[in-house]
Amino acid sequence: MEFAREPVLTSALGQLSPTSAKPWRKISELRFKRVQASFKRFRKESKSKSQLMRRRTIAGNWKMYKTAQQTAVFFEQFNPLIEGVGNCEIVIFPVSINIPTAVQATEETAIQIGAQNLFWAREGAYTGETSGEMLHAVGATWVLVGHSERRQYFNESDTDALRKTQAAIEAGLMPIVCVGERLDDHKAGKAGDVLIRQFAGGIAGLTEEQFAKIVVAYEPVWAIGTGQTATPQIASQAHSLIRSEAEKRFGREAAQQLRILYGGSVKPDNIEALIRDPEIDGALVGGASLDPQSFAKIVKAA
Ligand code: 13P
Numbered sequence: 001m002e003f004a005r006e007p008v009l010t011s012a013l014g015q016l017s018p019t020s021a022k023p024w025r026k027i028s029e030l031r032f033k034r035v036q037a038s039f040k041r042f043r044k045e046s047k048s049k050s051q052l053m054r055r056r057t058i059a060g061n062w063k064m065y066k067t068a069q070q071t072a073v074f075f076e077q078f079n080p081l082i083e084g085v086g087n088c089e090i091v092i093f094p095v096s097i098n099i100p101t102a103v104q105a106t107e108e109t110a111i112q113i114g115a116q117n118l119f120w121a122r123e124g125a126y127t128g129e130t131s132g133e134m135l136h137a138v139g140a141t142w143v144l145v146g147h148s149e150r151r152q153y154f155n156e157s158d159t160d161a162l163r164k165t166q167a168a169i170e171a172g173l174m175p176i177v178c179v180g181e182r183l184d185d186h187k188a189g190k191a192g193d194v195l196i197r198q199f200a201g202g203i204a205g206l207t208e209e210q211f212a213k214i215v216v217a218y219e220p221v222w223a224i225g226t227g228q229t230a231t232p233q234i235a236s237q238a239h240s241l242i243r244s245e246a247e248k249r250f251g252r253e254a255a256q257q258l259r260i261l262y263g264g265s266v267k268p269d270n271i272e273a274l275i276r277d278p279e280i281d282g283a284l285v286g287g288a289s290l291d292p293q294s295f296a297k298i299v300k301a302a
Helices: 009-016 029-048 068-081 096-105 132-137 148-153 158-170 183-187 191-202 232-250 252-257 271-275 292-301
Strands: 057-061 089-093 112-115 142-145 174-179 215-218 259-263 282-285
Touching: 057 259, 057 292, 068 096, 068 292, 089 142, 096 112, 132 158, 142 158, 158 174, 158 191, 174 191, 183 191, 191 232, 215 232, 232 252, 232 259, 232 271, 271 282, 271 292, 282 292
Parallel strands: 057 089, 057 282, 089 112, 112 142, 142 174, 174 215, 215 259, 259 282
Antiparallel strands: none
């Protein structure tokens, strides 16, 4: 049985509405109309198939790459390549200080911009940190939470992920909560245990209302930046496990609506096989999102 699934764009639309925009945040009406048109098209197409499918999302995590100028150049080249493409949502996560440049460069497109991290407090004496509200104020609408590189190099825990996810939702950002096992766990056949633990510590503490506002990314650490992508079968099994944990905690309908992206060495030549699997709702792309041509190929194949 298929469940009605409310695409994330519903809430993104709320944030993009010119009437609700904060005075200091300039979002052109044209951009709003384009996003709205793509959303309406999606609703119509989905309904005509007498079901509302999970909307695909292709996201590019740029990590600590590209200056402001390189960010602008990327969009000059990328925007024309994906003009008229409406098969999926496109989100780019540049370096935080380049978010305003990216927002400006995508103003007349349906591309959405996100941050790679946020802090859970709204403001305060937290040197070097940025709050969700501050990111939202410069035009970000998404944020990554609990990426394995944050866990590895900055000691972030599942509890941090939970607090940051709650803060993101509070600020009107759509969090992509990242989970995934390390190579040693993978080799020891403990991937499932890790995912269950990360779900319990980082996601299960959300309310049902909060859970409806997140996207999850399964990113096996052994596949990140290694060129060794998980097979569609491995990814699909992991996604099913996450969905079954979601079902136990939040119920079947909520679990069916949850979008789960795959990340780890996604490239133009493996996206088709991955996205064909009904459990894989999109991709979180690292290295291959830095090049406009290769990222456009991935977007078009999704
Ligand atoms: P790569 O695509 O470079 O393996 O990176 C994946 C990733 O970490 C996305 O968040």
